[in-house]
Amino acid sequence: MTLVEHIRELRTRLFRASIAVLIGFAIGFYFSQKLFDFIQIPYCDLNLSGDGKCAFLQLSATDGVMIKLKLSLWAGLVVSAPVWLYQLWAFIAPGLHKHERRWAYAFGGIAGPLFILGATLAGAVLPKSLHFILEFGVTTPQALEVTSYISFVTNLVLLFGLSFEFPVLLLLLNFAGVATGKRMLGWWRVVIFVCFAFAAIVTPDPSPFGMTLLATCLSLLYFLAVAVALINDKRRARKRSKEYGDLDDDEVSELDYHPDKIEASEPIAAPAPVQAPTPVEERRDRWDDMT
Template sequence: MALSLWKKTGPSKFEQAADGSMTLIEHVKELRDRLFLASLGLIAGLIVGFVLSQPTFDLLKEPYCSLPGAIDANGVCKEFVQLSPATGFIIKLKISLWVGIVVSAPVWLYQLWAFIAPGLHRHERKWAYVFVALAAPLFAGGAILAYAVVDKGLEFLLDAGVTGAGTTLEASAYVDFVTNMILLFGVAFEFPLILLMLNFTGVASAKRLLSWWRIVVFLSFAFAAIATPDPGPFGMTLLAAALSALYFVACGVAFINDRRKGRGREIYAGLDDDELSPLDEERVPVGASDPIESPTAIEAPTPVDKPMPIERRFDDMT
């Protein structure tokens, strides 16, 4: 009996939001609660990031230490130049913020998903799970690739300069350079998901996506040349080549999806929009028509009775 008293009755918030029974004020309150929980998760992530800021900085320092002139005579990596007393602390706060966002991502992403999921259909939620599951490894792959090649870009920039300066770099500028490279490569690797979303929703077929390959390759190189913080050719070329390769992989997945759904086998699938559709012309000889019967005479209409006088059609009451 005691257990039955604690049993929750009535629909849940998810069910209320899904069936439209939740009022506007309740939606606002739910958004407030979701934002509060997401903020708590972000604060906890910032604390973890503050604790892990020094190991993270040492990890970001590895590409710099791999440069030929970054090791002194004692075999120790040279220190960065610090132009302001607060530079070290500001870098620590930046690293804590980045690590906190990554560590608390499961919390704030879940709160965001729990707020928007009731407004989606069941099949839309299924595809959202698939795309989120693909987005995380794609972003991680781009970040790992950027971290693996950032030392090549640094070496090219230092060797190609005309100042003749050594390999001693300013700490804040170096951290911004590396983190921007990692963020750019990670976000750029989400590009195939846009193409797959167009294909899975039926907006563009795989054949149409593949027909854009010249434009996509050109835009990949243009985007890499403009957005990459590394002005050297190595990072830009690698990013453009990676985007082009991911584009062709997405087209391959789109062809598999079209074959699974039977797209391309429609009766007018091989025709352009301005092309006439084929018509099967079957000529059938026309024979003699059936004889037409002679028309019959129409009977004369029956005479209409003469109307009664008006004084006989109404009485005194009407």
């Protein structure tokens, strides 16, 4: 394909992905109230007002509409994810080798469940985190501000979901040959310290529950990734032993230091004169829809 054809294909796939996101946005807009009711369950269970009612503070007249649009957009991206991810993959896959596509399928199959697992863990941490935050403070609010609460929940879910992609990065380094499993295992002290420091800095929840749980899960996922890397290293070593036998890495290969003689080439004839180019007629329809 030419460059213009690649750009045309990219335009088509972006258009299809956009249509899918718009359809998902419409579905999310229809179920936005139910989605909001589901998100506010941990807040309602706290019963801050004491009368069993679940009410938020709204500081701006447009907060309700903006929250509805934001939730609809997030729901649309999640619902339409199979479509726009396929369009992205269909544009990239023709440029990959067979083994690279096989790796992409494997890592894609791992990344999706890990993100869902992290988001589910964030939902489990949220009620205890809210309870600790409100009980540990010097004030006891009667109601929370709605936009801040939605931002707190979405940031917590995204942080846990994206953090659970950490073992995928380690496996990419191992399968690409950048780091061996034994070498990654030697980093365990530094990795555990970085996991706890990362959880303490970026977690929007200041309570010890979210930080400790996130750091512990990241540490466990690190050791799981190292175990898979060690198994892959053993598989790679067995494959190499079958192909190269007992050859040492530093062993010099046998080379033939007596190459055949190269005979003299035939003389090159004098070049013929180049004729003058014929004029090109001007075309008025040379511009296509891309240019």
